[in-house]
Amino acid sequence: MDATPAVRLDGVSKQFADSYAVHQLDLDIETGAFFSLLGPSGCGKTTTLRMIGGFSDPTEGAVLLGGEDVTALPPNKRNVNTVFQSYALFDHLSIADNVGFGLKRKGVDRAEIRRRVGEMLELIQLAGLADRKPGTLSGGQRQRVALARALVNRPAVLLLDEPLAALDLKLRRQMQVELKQIQREVGITFVFVTHDQDEALTMSDRIAVMNGGRIEQCGTPEDIYEHPATSFVASFMGTSNLMTGTYRGGEVTLEKGPALPVGSRSEIADGTAVSVSVRPEKIWLSDFEAGMSMLSGVIRETVYSGPTTTYLIELAPGVTLSVLEQNTDRARMEDRWCGGETVEFGWRPEHCLVLA
Template sequence: MTTTAANATNAPGRPPAVRLDTVCKSYGSSYAVQDLSLDIAPGEFFSLLGPSGCGKTTSLRMIGGFTDPTEGTILLDGADVTALPPNKRDVNTVFQSYALFDHLSVRDNVAFGLKRKGVARTEIRERVATMLERVQLAELAERRPTTLSGGQRQRVALARALVNRPQVLLLDEPLAALDLKLRRQMQVELKQIQREIGITFVFVTHDQDEALTMSDRTAVLSEGHLQQCGTPEDVYERPANSFVASFMGTSNLVPGTYRSGGVVMDQGPELPVGPREGIAEDSRVSLAIRPEKIWLSDLAPGMARVNGVVRETVYSGPTTTYLIELAPGVTVSVLEQNTDRSRMEDRWSGGEHVEVGWFPEHCLVLE
């Protein structure tokens, strides 16, 4: 992964809101983050995504000044802040726990940072009132955090951070404690607030759907290394490697050997994929294809086709997932929308022989 691929598109003459230049963090001989270079544009909603232990929270803490990098440079709006403590950086952080003061009202929680900075009382009242309106908490201003729902507490934490008007807002999995329905609602609301205010958001999550839903761009990390950085469409539709393909949603990875425009499975037929630039003949590869790109019926001309056996059928309301065995030890997942009532009543059953197909341009060949 090159540094340039992780760069943001900034306004001419304006530096990135955040720049990480070959940043490393080690603990003894073990690296939590290694050679991480990123440019995050002003006003961008940027996500750090990856499994537990990949280095995303460590990266966020280094931006905020809570953790010192072992090597590399951190710049905010072009200024080197690598050695500055958190209170000297123009950033605020929303933690997963929210860290609200339960003995204070919602209004006083939001005003807390402004009071510590010595902002005039009149300005505090105006800014707090405006922010409570923006996060739809004006009617709850006198309530204590302990009387609020999880989503309301999350809004209080967000308002308390945003009222300080930071250059960058850091969010460390702030939606993780919410139930699924509320979490999805807050994803939309958080993105809307970010667009209205225009502050740069750096958002840490392990949830792929969350990153795809909310981000302008996403950096995918694994074991402290940057695997890919790009728009949600880039990382989902054009993963850089097998890790990204498998981590971003569900992807079928079929191992084999690349020969003359096809992938020959270890035990099974050749799967046509067309010529692929940069893939050497007879090299070991993985064929990556998303479940929603595979067809089980009404196959169209030009599709690659292969026979298989249905091994499992999983009904999930809007969709049905089929597990299709293409060859011994090779099973792919196929996702169909339940849009046709006749199709719903005539789902494929285990043991049935089927023909599956996909367009060659919808699959990736990964070395």
């Protein structure tokens, strides 16, 4: 990848009245990466995207694209394009004319427009529908047309503001894979805004998790899921059993409940208030290994979800853990635990995250 970041945000803030939507944001996005801004509603991710695109001016700080300071430039002077959640296609134009609309406005030669539009329609697998109108297409097809219209201009950076949010779940998952494949083929930097953790994990090379206008953690999907840096990231990225207590001598005594064996943590001083996080899929209910941290509890609920079963296990009054098991041959319906049963469970010490 190019050493110069495709996007650099240098101390960028956006203030509305007395509050900050984005505060002192420093961020580098590598050229050619699929980069996601992830977080709950109101965390500042869309505001950040709008400042990159030039649709919103930062209160302070600088926006650089390819090393050039573009903070004062309007959207049409920046080498970026945007795909919004609403596809904003022209219903009276054909698919080919929708894709080539921007090129026509720029005065590109007709033959060149036909060639580039043809390439884009091949890329999104809609070459046979060039003469159709948007109203005759499915939601997924319209999303592809909007993507092709943005890509045909060959921007250095493509900004995508929750473009899959309006699709049903099955189509959304299909489009996640297709969108990532298209990004790899064209090699353009994608900056993708989403509040969906699974979507970000599936598609991204790197993810910035935002909260309250700041970045809590930035890293690869695996780093962020397996090694969350804060309690917020641990709880936001998928399901996590998050508990609070006090660390002392390889154990965390919960505020309500027993002491959890977490292993020696030399970086944490005895008496430190900590959060403990264990992912549901990291907890074992059978076939235990030597050296596991072992506990017992009472099954309070069993939730069957097709490929998996989730057990809600009461560790102590007010302390319930979620445990996820794959529904394999050894975990058949008749072998599942029922409500009221006492069970043993455990986890490997390295799967228990302790955050000071």
